[in-house]
Amino acid sequence: MTLTISKVPLSAIEEAKKLAAWTAVDKHVLPEHKVIGIGSGSTVPYVVERIVAQGPEVNKDRVFIPTGFQSKELIVDAHLSLGDVEQYPIIDVTIDGADEVDTELNCIKGGGACHLREKVLAEAADTWIIVADYRKNSQVLGTTYTQGVPVEVAPFAYAKVLQNLHHIGSPNAKLRLAKMKAGPVVSDNGNFVIDAPFDAEKMKDPYPLLAQIKMLTGVVEVGLFCHMAKAAYFGNQDGSVTVKWHDGKVDQIAGPQS
Numbered sequence: 001m002t003l004t005i006s007k008v009p010l011s012a013i014e015e016a017k018k019l020a021a022w023t024a025v026d027k028h029v030l031p032e033h034k035v036i037g038i039g040s041g042s043t044v045p046y047v048v049e050r051i052v053a054q055g056p057e058v059n060k061d062r063v064f065i066p067t068g069f070q071s072k073e074l075i076v077d078a079h080l081s082l083g084d085v086e087q088y089p090i091i092d093v094t095i096d097g098a099d100e101v102d103t104e105l106n107c108i109k110g111g112g113a114c115h116l117r118e119k120v121l122a123e124a125a126d127t128w129i130i131v132a133d134y135r136k137n138s139q140v141l142g143t144t145y146t147q148g149v150p151v152e153v154a155p156f157a158y159a160k161v162l163q164n165l166h167h168i169g170s171p172n173a174k175l176r177l178a179k180m181k182a183g184p185v186v187s188d189n190g191n192f193v194i195d196a197p198f199d200a201e202k203m204k205d206p207y208p209l210l211a212q213i214k215m216l217t218g219v220v221e222v223g224l225f226c227h228m229a230k231a232a233y234f235g236n237q238d239g240s241v242t243v244k245w246h247d248g249k250v251d252q253i254a255g256p257q258s
């Protein structure tokens, strides 16, 4: 994988991702931050791009902690110093993408099957920031990301967890299958992923649902991130950025020019 982001004009959605990522880096990745968590997904390359643009002087004393294979490659390709959460269990700031974010900054994550490490890095961070395009900005989780809550499971337990998810209100929960390989998606941790859709009533208040799923034996981690983010940055089609804060405040700001 290469960090190079093509010079051809970006689509509106790519522009929105870039706006969110660049703005969040400008506001939250400060010169005094030395340990920085890098999330996963298609918005995160713009995070790394903006951090690199802060220059070698500030980056030479920093260490970057990845949430999975993809972000590890991004860090290495950008010639930034790679670390691990085992060495650095306290992180200054982690910036990550999300599949959907509600009004209280609860998120669905795990569309890329990285949510176990993503949650560890979110918890390890003094500040956890979400970056996304406008499509991810929702009132209630499950409105636009309808594939379901990603649930990472120990492979041998998947059939039992699937049955239990059917019983607790997700009759359409399914094992996630790979696109270019016969069989299941295998996470960076060697586990399987189940996608479990729940109705809006359950998704309106995701914390009890998170606790209920997490209690199922065989579940490793649940892609519901509740009450964790300090702020979520959404790039909009008109070049502005919507910032939703943990205290409910919402700002509409202009994106960076360059």
Ligand SMILES: O=C(CO)[C@H](O)[C@H](O)COP(=O)(O)O
Binding pocket: 039, 040, 041, 042, 043, 044, 096, 097, 098, 099, 108, 109, 110, 111, 112, 113, 114, 115, 118, 132
């Ligand atoms: O949770 C994730 C991976 O497990 C990603 O952060 C999420 O899928 C968002 O990705 P993108 O920036 O491509 O929309």
